[in-house]
Amino acid sequence: MRAAFAWLTVARVPGNPSPRGVLPWAPLVGLVLGDLASLTGWLGARYASPLVGAVLAVAMLAWLTRGLHLDGLADTADGLGPLRGRERALEVMRAGDVGPFGVATLVLTLLLQVACLASLLTVDGGWLALWTAVVAARVAMARCGLPGVPVAAGSSLAAAVAGTVSRVWLVGCAAVAVLCVVATAWWLGDLGQGARLVAAGALGLAAGEVLHRRARARLGGVNGDVMGAAGEVTATATLLAALVLVGW
Template sequence: MSGVWAAFGWLTVFRVPGSASARGVLPWAPLVGLVLGALAALVGWLAARSASPLVGAVLAVALLAWLTRGLHLDGLADTADGLGPLRGRERALEVMRSGDVGPFGVATLVLALLLQVACLAQLLSLDGGWLAPVTAVVAARLAMSRCGLPGVPTAAGSSLGAAVAGTVSRAWLAACAVVVVLLVLGTALWLGDLGQGGRLVAAAALGLAAGELLHRRARARLGGVNGDVMGAAGEVTATATLLAAAVLLG
């Protein structure tokens, strides 16, 4: 269970025992995503029914930001600053480590959050639309786990990247993906709309493709991945999944 505790200790605001080492974080990231996604979906659904879908969307996104301590959003902003301007590899990494947020980071962060809220507001107005945020958050953690596959290089100076390098086997990641697909389809079938489940699986696949594009761009520009890239991959995947879901289910 040490890997589970480490995943919740590193990827959430929860204080859990045995979470000092980051070594076992990424294999269990999808489980963390399932818990966080369920909590966000519950809050969003309740607020959508008692107030409005827009209120539910804002509260769901805010809850996710709080539950993750904003780390993934910070990673998205830092990665945008590092990859955006035309600068060399060493300078890009230096900018990402500085902690300051530049114009590329601010613009990317604001636009991503606006897009997440807009798509969630539409989805929460649909019957069974609460399943979409759960799917998006779990898909985001699959994208983060992908950064721990064997052979993925670590960006220079990244202690977190070095700690989690090679900790996720391809078989484990594939098994997690299959479980996610079955859970989405099974829940959709229970809700009486298997077609909705199929469209959500397709949306998650598109979201993961967007996260993969970012992953490859970061590796080419930075020479590998670091904690910021992992967080950015998760946020890009979640945002793209919500967008695809809003289009496919709308």
């Protein structure tokens, strides 16, 4: 748990925890991050405007995660986007700069997140969609640590976390997240909204799975950038699905 917060957030954890234990606890990190981001978005929407609340919530997430997942999204887009061989794609992803394909993907993803969330924050309990998206994103990241997931060449992080997440544990985390969403929606007085948000989270995880399989086919496995990209894709797709199912 200490390793998960040390590697996935800005939290300062004593010692130097190994990354080996990061992915099993990633959904718990998502729960905490989702609480903070949702509160930020709700307060911004209440005392300023839904658009301000959406921007503040997305900015809060970027700050709390040190922008690592956004960086992974940009690097993965550079690696998977242009037509190039596997070794060249991995080399581009390891480079410190970001190409035009990565910049465009990053900007459009952030715009889509803000646009969806701004609309959702106009709906009663719409902040719960952001919480669902953040937790679903960390479930998608934890999926990269299941047994049998190949590691991309040269990725020390992916090699360290390979096989650390059991299927039973991942299903259990997803089940707890579903219960939290449904219970919160029931407390807010709209159980149907909870069911629709669960469906949105499932669609988001499906989008993350598409990226995961594409990366494995193109890169020969996953690395740290792919893990971050899977989280961002899942979160964005969840917000978009939630807007269609709940906010429309």
